Amino acid sequence: MAGVLLDRVEKTYPGGFNAVKGISFAVPDGGFCVLVGPSGCGKSTLLRMIAGLETITGGQVRIGERVVNDIEPMGRDIAMVFQNYALYPHMSVYDNMAYGLRNLKTPEPEILSRVQEAAKILELNDEMLKRKPRQLSGGQRQRVAMGRAIVRKPAVFLFDEPLSNLDAKLRVQMRIEIRKLQRRLKTTSIYVTHDQLEAMTLADMLVVMNAGRVEQVGAPLELYERPATAFVAGFLGSPPMNFLNGRVEKPGVLRLGDGTELAYDPAHFTATSGAEIQAGVRPERIIFSKDGSGIPFKLELVEELGLGQLVHGVLADASFTVALPAGVHAPVGDAQRVTIAPDAVHLFDRKTGARL
Numbered sequence: 001m002a003g004v005l006l007d008r009v010e011k012t013y014p015g016g017f018n019a020v021k022g023i024s025f026a027v028p029d030g031g032f033c034v035l036v037g038p039s040g041c042g043k044s045t046l047l048r049m050i051a052g053l054e055t056i057t058g059g060q061v062r063i064g065e066r067v068v069n070d071i072e073p074m075g076r077d078i079a080m081v082f083q084n085y086a087l088y089p090h091m092s093v094y095d096n097m098a099y100g101l102r103n104l105k106t107p108e109p110e111i112l113s114r115v116q117e118a119a120k121i122l123e124l125n126d127e128m129l130k131r132k133p134r135q136l137s138g139g140q141r142q143r144v145a146m147g148r149a150i151v152r153k154p155a156v157f158l159f160d161e162p163l164s165n166l167d168a169k170l171r172v173q174m175r176i177e178i179r180k181l182q183r184r185l186k187t188t189s190i191y192v193t194h195d196q197l198e199a200m201t202l203a204d205m206l207v208v209m210n211a212g213r214v215e216q217v218g219a220p221l222e223l224y225e226r227p228a229t230a231f232v233a234g235f236l237g238s239p240p241m242n243f244l245n246g247r248v249e250k251p252g253v254l255r256l257g258d259g260t261e262l263a264y265d266p267a268h269f270t271a272t273s274g275a276e277i278q279a280g281v282r283p284e285r286i287i288f289s290k291d292g293s294g295i296p297f298k299l300e301l302v303e304e305l306g307l308g309q310l311v312h313g314v315l316a317d318a319s320f321t322v323a324l325p326a327g328v329h330a331p332v333g334d335a336q337r338v339t340i341a342p343d344a345v346h347l348f349d350r351k352t353g354a355r356l
C-alpha cells in the first residue's frame with residue numbers, strides 16, 4: 001500500500017508540445033482519485049507518466065516513499081487498466097490474467113490461487129476462464145482486464161477510461177462494481193475519465209484538469225458547491241450551470257446584460273462595485289414563481305426525463321435551463337417568471353474565470 005505524490009510534474013513531448021504544465025497533488029494511501037477534464041487536457045499523459053509509460057520531463061512522481069521518475073513500469077508496483085482492455089486475443093482468459101505474474105516468475109500454484117481469488121471477486125466462473133477474450137461480452141472482458149490488475153496485488157491501480165467502450169447501462173453497473181471493489185481492496189487508485197458523472201460518483205478526491213493544468217482539487221461535492229473557477233463550475237453538473245454576464249452594482253446586487261437585477265449573497269463574495277462578472281446558477285436552484293414576482297423567463301422547450309423535467313428558455317438575453325424534480329411541472333405558456341435565491345448565485349471574474 002502506498003500514496004502517490006506529484007510535485008510540479010511536467011510533460012513536453014519531443015515535438016515541443018507542453019501537454020502537462022506543472023501539476024502537483026497528493027493521493028493518500030487507499031484513496032480513490034479521479035482525474036477529469038475535456039479531451040486533450042493531458043489526463044492520459046499524466047497517468048502514463050505515473051505508470052512509467054511516458055518519460056517525465058520535469059518535477060517528481062513519488063509512489064510511497066520512492067521517487068519513481070527513473071524506475072521502469074514493472075518496478076513501480078502499479079497495475080494499469082486501459083480503455084481497450086489490451087487483452088491478448090490468442091490466450092485464454094486464465095492465461096491473460098496469469099500473464100503479468102508469469103513475467104514476474106511467480107510460482108504456478110501461487111498464480112492459480114491468485115487468479116481464482118480474482119475470478120471469484122469479479123464473478124468470472126471456471127468455464128469463462130477457459131475461453132478466449134473474443135468469446136466474452138464487453139463487460140466480461142472489462143472484468144478480465146481488471147482481474148489482470150488485481151492478481152498483481154499492486155500498491156496502486158491506474159485506470160484510463162476503462163468503461164468508455166461499454167454501453168450506457170453497463171457503464172453504470174461496472175462503475176458501481178469498480179467502486180465496491182476498490183472499497184474492498186483498499187488499493188490506492190487513480191482513475192481517468194472525461195465523464196463528469198463518472199468522476200463525481202467514483203472519486204473521494206477529484207482533480208479537474210484543463211489545458212495541462214489543475215483547475216481544482218477536492219471532494220466531489222465541495223467542488224460542485226464551491227467551484228474555484230467558472231471552468232469547474234461549468235464542467236461539473238448535468239445539465240450544466242447557467243452563466244449570465246453582468247456587473248456588480250453594489251454589494252449584494254448584480255445588474256445583468258439586459259438591465260435585469262439579480263441579488264447575490266455579499267457575505268460569500270469579495271466582488272467590488274463595478275466589477276465585470278459572470279454569474280453562475282445551477283439549474284436545480286431555480287423555481288418558477290406563481291405570484292408574478294421574479295425575473296422574466298421566456299420558456300421555449302420542456303424536456304420530460306421521467307425523473308423530472310428540464311425547462312429550456314431565455315433569461316436576461318442568455319440561454320437558461322431550469323431543472324424541476326419529479327412531481328413539479330413546468331408552467332404552461334412562454335412568458336414566465338423565476339426566482340433565484342441569493343445563495344444560489346456564484347460569482348466569477350469575467351476575465352480570469354476565478355471565483356470572487
Ligand SMILES: Nc1ncnc2c1ncn2[C@@H]1O[C@H](COP(=O)(O)OP(=O)(O)OP(=O)(O)O)[C@@H](O)[C@H]1O
Binds near residue numbers: 044194
Ligand atoms: N506522443 C505525443 N506527441 C505529441 N503530442 C502528444 C502526444 N500524445 C499526446 N499528445 C498531445 O498532448 C495533449 C494531451 O493528450 P492526452 O492524451 O494526455 O489527453 P487526454 O486528456 O487523455 O484526452 P482524451 O480525453 O481525449 O483521452 C493533446 O493535445 C495531445 O494531442
Ligand SMILES: [Mg+2]
Binds near residue numbers: 043044045
Ligand atoms: Mg486520454
